[in-house]
Amino acid sequence: MARKTKQDWYDIAYQGLIESGVEAISAEKLATKLGVSRGSFYHHFGSRRGFHEALLENWLQINTLRIHEFKSKSTMEKLKGLNDLAWGLPHKIEVAIRAWALYDDFAKEYQIKTDQIRLAYLTDLFKQKFSQTKATKAAEILLYSFIGMQNRQPMPSEKEFQQFQRLINDILEEVLTS
Numbered sequence: 001m002a003r004k005t006k007q008d009w010y011d012i013a014y015q016g017l018i019e020s021g022v023e024a025i026s027a028e029k030l031a032t033k034l035g036v037s038r039g040s041f042y043h044h045f046g047s048r049r050g051f052h053e054a055l056l057e058n059w060l061q062i063n064t065l066r067i068h069e070f071k072s073k074s075t076m077e078k079l080k081g082l083n084d085l086a087w088g089l090p091h092k093i094e095v096a097i098r099a100w101a102l103y104d105d106f107a108k109e110y111q112i113k114t115d116q117i118r119l120a121y122l123t124d125l126f127k128q129k130f131s132q133t134k135a136t137k138a139a140e141i142l143l144y145s146f147i148g149m150q151n152r153q154p155m156p157s158e159k160e161f162q163q164f165q166r167l168i169n170d171i172l173e174e175v176l177t178s
Contacts (some may be wrong), residue, residue, distance in 0.1 A: 004034050006044055009051070010058050015173065017096035022104065049106070056110040059097060061118070063089050064114050067121045075128055075176050079169075082121065087165045091150045118143055129175060138175075142168065 016024030024083035027041040027048065028128035034040075045051035065086075122139030123132075130138060149156060149164050156164070170178050 004036055004040060004044075006054065006058075008034060009044060010055055012027075013055050014059075014093045014096070015089070016072070017100065018092045019083050021096070023099045025051070025055070039158075056097070056107060059093065060117075061167055062109060063094070064117050067117070075125065077093060077174070078125060079172055079176060082125075083165070083169055083172075085159065086146060091161070092155070094147075095155075100148070115143065125172075125176065129178075142172075 009030060012030055013025045016029065016033070027038045030109065031038045031041050041051065045054055045154070066085055067082060068077045080147075091144055097107065098111060101108040119136070119139050123135045126135035126138040149161070
């Protein structure tokens, strides 16, 4: 039996969230899928709550905090970096975590924190052309349009995501460089 890393646990948990929701990420269910004992789960995370916190922190780190990599870049480089990050997100995981956050206050805290970080980044981009108030509203429109696209049912095809991405990118480029 090969030793499992924390990332192995996260990956199988994300898949479980997508397929079945938070009920799928119990120590027993995850350990069974990984072919290890539940003791391995507790060795890595200490408790179910510890696992949830580590999983949500991993998601925040990978899918949001990477925007800080672009902080010292030009406006267009920031836009490209954000564009690549946002459209490269595992959209089904984003949807699954938002669904989890509807029923779990701890997950909701992470969802709110994530949205606040994303909004702050977008607002900073838009402040180059707009007042603080307009920049904030423009950031909200962009983020919530993106979230709406991710949550649309049926889930958009790859082609539809690409069309939406190009349209948003064209709008942002026009607004931020005019």
